Amino acid sequence: MIIPEISIPITEIPLTAKVRLFMKREDLIHPQISGNKYWKLFYNINNYLHQKPENPLIITFGGAFSNHIAAVAALGKEVGISTVGIIRGEELADRWPENPTLTFAQQNGMQFRFVSRSAYRDKESLSRLLKNEFPRALIIPEGGTNEYAVQGIRHMLNNETKSFDYLCTAVGTGGTVAGISRFASDNQKVLGFMVVDDESLNTRIPEFSEKKNFELLEAHDGGYGKITDANIRFVNGFAQKYGIPLDPVYTGKMMKRILELIEEGFFPDGSRILAFHTGGLQGIQGANALLKKQGKVLIKRI
Numbered sequence: 001m002i003i004p005e006i007s008i009p010i011t012e013i014p015l016t017a018k019v020r021l022f023m024k025r026e027d028l029i030h031p032q033i034s035g036n037k038y039w040k041l042f043y044n045i046n047n048y049l050h051q052k053p054e055n056p057l058i059i060t061f062g063g064a065f066s067n068h069i070a071a072v073a074a075l076g077k078e079v080g081i082s083t084v085g086i087i088r089g090e091e092l093a094d095r096w097p098e099n100p101t102l103t104f105a106q107q108n109g110m111q112f113r114f115v116s117r118s119a120y121r122d123k124e125s126l127s128r129l130l131k132n133e134f135p136r137a138l139i140i141p142e143g144g145t146n147e148y149a150v151q152g153i154r155h156m157l158n159n160e161t162k163s164f165d166y167l168c169t170a171v172g173t174g175g176t177v178a179g180i181s182r183f184a185s186d187n188q189k190v191l192g193f194m195v196v197d198d199e200s201l202n203t204r205i206p207e208f209s210e211k212k213n214f215e216l217l218e219a220h221d222g223g224y225g226k227i228t229d230a231n232i233r234f235v236n237g238f239a240q241k242y243g244i245p246l247d248p249v250y251t252g253k254m255m256k257r258i259l260e261l262i263e264e265g266f267f268p269d270g271s272r273i274l275a276f277h278t279g280g281l282q283g284i285q286g287a288n289a290l291l292k293k294q295g296k297v298l299i300k301r302i
């Protein structure tokens, strides 16, 4: 993997408000390994390849709609490494071809192991077993969050991002917000929008960033992956109004909450707010497959 030459555009979201809101389009960095996934995998993969492993293999974990699983599969194909996905939910063993994320991953060469939810939760035992079975494999945790991932997030920040008072990102496993916190300038405040209801984030993120410059705000709208009618209206309305597609699980929930906070006067007048578009658009197809049964639809990519 090489650092892409493209410079990621920062786009203003035109508002009639006393603050200014912008998005950094990390989703445009790569058609399949988009957003924060590219940077979270960057040092993980480069360091592994640097060791010149024989028969390189990446093993990672995720749910049926995981952006991380899709990104690892695409990356494995791009750099010529075999990939194995440990997928949550034994019931998917027969049904995975109905799932767009897993179909995409399989088409990119990923092999699956489906495990029960309780076995999946016990990640330490699972990792131990996998290490015994594949001693030379690179085992990347769920969501890709580890020290290398946090280091990779540095590339989402540059001279241009220094001019903002607030840096915002959606939070799943916490690696991205930890990296932004670690590499932000001293005067910047970092806001993490938690799309999961997971209190352990409050202790996990400080393990990766000692700074006190970040605040975690709830944005899960009823639970991880839950897509309400209000979420659908918001994502569709945002795409129509500003021409920027959002995913329903991460960036859609973050942007909805940011606009609510602006209305509520959370940000001081004159603030410059930057939200990172961390990708996840592959999830729209899977969400639409579920929503279709209820007669609802999310706008596809623009």
Ligand SMILES: Cc1ncc(COP(=O)(O)O)c(C=O)c1O
Pocket (backbone or CB within 6 Å): 035, 036, 067, 068, 143, 145, 170, 171, 172, 173, 174, 175, 176, 177, 247, 250, 251, 278, 279, 280, 281
């Ligand atoms: C689109 C998108 N945005 C944000 C995140 C949150 O990243 P993290 O798990 O590092 O908190 C994820 C999860 O990987 C994601 O897929």
